[in-house]
Amino acid sequence: MSLNLQRQAYAEHHVKFDCEHENTIIRRRQIKNGAFQYTHQCLRCGEPVGNPIAKVKAEAMHGGPVPDWDVALQEDWEQRRQLSAQAASKAGEAEFWENYNAYLQSDEWKEKRRLVLERDNHLCQGCRRRNATQVHHLTYKHVGRELLFELISICDKCHEVAHDDSD
Ligand SMILES: [Zn+2]
Ligand SMILES: [Zn+2]
Ligand SMILES: [Zn+2]
Known part of the structure; x- marks a missing residue:
């Protein structure tokens, strides 16, 4: 971007x-x-x-x-x-x-998201218990040209933890 x-x-x-x-x-x-x-x-x-x-x-x-x-x-x-x-x-x-x-609405992103969920078998990689509901960026360094290992499938609960900067 x-x-x-x-x-x-x-x-x-x-x-x-x-x-x-x-x-x-x-x-x-x-x-x-x-x-x-x-x-x-x-x-x-x-x-x-x-x-x-x-x-x-x-x-x-x-x-x-x-x-x-x-x-x-x-x-x-x-x-x-x-x-x-x-x-x-x-x-x-x-x-x-x-x-x-805007990027999150693009076909490009939707395809990446699909590949990551597929790779992770739709299982949350934070807890490996719940189904993943979204794909999370481990880094924003390459937004728009992410490497797939920079993206991870995650459930809502774990996603909250991932974005919790309070501690
Ligand atoms: Zn001066
Ligand atoms: Zn989880
Ligand atoms: Zn996230």
Whole structure:
């Protein structure tokens, strides 16, 4: 199954958030041990750009005292970037289930399902007591081109257990 919406959503996400750091300004940044570092900060994403430079050189470049690092700029960008990535992944997830449900109606799937039930003699492979009522995916990795050993005949009761993520 192809995930066009997801690909598109991620492409848009990358266009929006892969920053080229076109505009930077020299700023004073406090590092872990309390010391200061003079580094260029991207005015768009807030990331440090390039190697730190000496204070004297930084002040000469800036033509006076160097402004402090804009922490909020960096945090704000990071927050927006994460939200955008989440949205892209959600779009993909919704699309996956939509495609999946359509696939379960296809002749292709019906034939696979038939072969798996036949292989398992219509016996649930979870309990080997009850008749199988459905075919369960052991993995969703190859949905649409499943290998038959990735599918298993199962009864309703065992299927509930198989999908129970509570523990
Ligand atoms: Zn940037
Ligand atoms: Zn069973
Ligand atoms: Zn299942």
